[in-house]
Amino acid sequence: MGTEPLEPGDLDLLVDLLRLPTVNPLEGAAPPSRMWQAQRAYAAAAERIGFRTAHHAAPEPSVLDRDDVPRTVRDAARDPDFLADQPSLVLRLGPELPPERTAMFNVHLDTVAGLEPVTRTADRITGRGAIDAKGPAVALLAGIRAARVANPELGRDVGVLVHAVSGEEGGAMGTYGTRPLVEAGHFGALNVFCEPTGLRYLPRSTASMTARIRVDGHGAIDDEPAAGHNATVLLGFLAQHLARTLDPRDRPGRCCIAGLRTGDRHNRVYGSGGLLLNLSYATAPEGAAAERALKDAVRDGIREFTGTFASTREFARTAAQAAAITRVDWLKRGLPCLHEQGDAGELFAAAGIRRWPDELPAFTCDAIWMHGIPDTRTAVLGPGSLEANHAHAEGEYADVAELRDFARAVAAVLTEFTRRHHGGAGKEIT
Secondary structure, eight states, X not given: OXXXXXXXXHHHHHHHHHTSOOBOXXXXXXXXXXXXXXXXXXXXHHHTTTOEEEEEEOOOGGGGOSTTSOHHHHHHTTSHHHHHTOOEEEEEESSOOOGGGEEEEEEEOOBOSOOOOOEEXXXXXXXXXXXXXXXXXXXXXXXXHHHHXXXXXXXXXXXXXXXXXXXXXXXXXXXXXXXXXXXXXXXXXXXXXXXOSTTEEBOOBBEEXXXXXXXXXXXXXXXSGGGSOOHXXXXXXXXXXXXXXXXXXXXXXXXXXXXXXXXXXXXXXXOEEEEEEEEEXXXXXXXXXXXXXXXXXXXXXXXXXXXXXXXXXXXXXXHHHHHHHEEEEEEEOOOOOBOOOTTHHHHHHHTTOEEOOTTSOOOBOGGGGGTTOTXXXXXXXXXXXXXXXXXTSTTOEEEHHHHHHHHHHHHHHHHHHHHHHHXXXXXXXX
């Protein structure tokens, strides 16, 4: 009979973390992030298990000097306080060991905007980050603690790294949080990214790119609408055309026709505006094909718009000059995808963890930064569901039972990893 992996003190820690706002600043106006304080609280809890802090610092500005860093991140970093308030934490259990004898777990402590009331009952905890991903972060430590009780070799002959990062939400894509840690060598032979998967291991991760369709024309007053370029009509037409044309019927990725913005007044013709699209992809060739398809669709949409509105009274000028005033800007592109690596599936199966169904699409998370690193096995694993647990939405929650089950899963994975890399059988975790 094993020990209960999730203790009352773990839930106390989760409530404390939920009460500390850690909204990613890319999400817009929010209470000031208290990420430093949240990470220190997390590190203090980890120290009671035997962890020590290997790294706790804000990223250097130079990490953003790359073409694959989203423009929104580079723009935000013009304010030196942006990166200064976005530290990442690396915790180490045991001595510094080579990657082949190290397991790494990555979890993000930043959240989306929209703070939720923090409540706690015997069965459920609510609050922003309860399932994505402060709840998994707390259950992770509980699982490691249980695994260490069952496997004395863990923390001595087999090491564990834990990343508690900023920069996962808000479209940051791990470019200043996880990516610099991985590039600094903070990874193992086994790498687990803690995101809601319903306790099914997902050995792949998509990436996404963001395009902005820009119209830069001249506006007009409502008494003379034909004198200006009507960005609202042009972008609205293109939004419908792109939705119809880019619907990914024949590829795994998704197409999100997102924000459209021209203006707010009822008595103006707005000559400028933008339309945002997000395109996900599972492989680099798929991403390149989606990029080409978008360019073609915009060109064809402008041609169709011109033909449709050329003979109208109010929109003839817009139709005639649509091609000249419309362009495509890329706010984010060139990010890698994660493909299944090594024998991760065999290890997780031996630990009793089910596989994410191959027919279901993957999703995007910081696991993409393990792409191409040799001799590593990487998977995404966590409790709950992004949809069912209302992650990024009103009423986000985590059930205590699903956090407990995740702690057990972590303990089982670490026990199996330790058995393979030390030779001991370990004790059963229940």
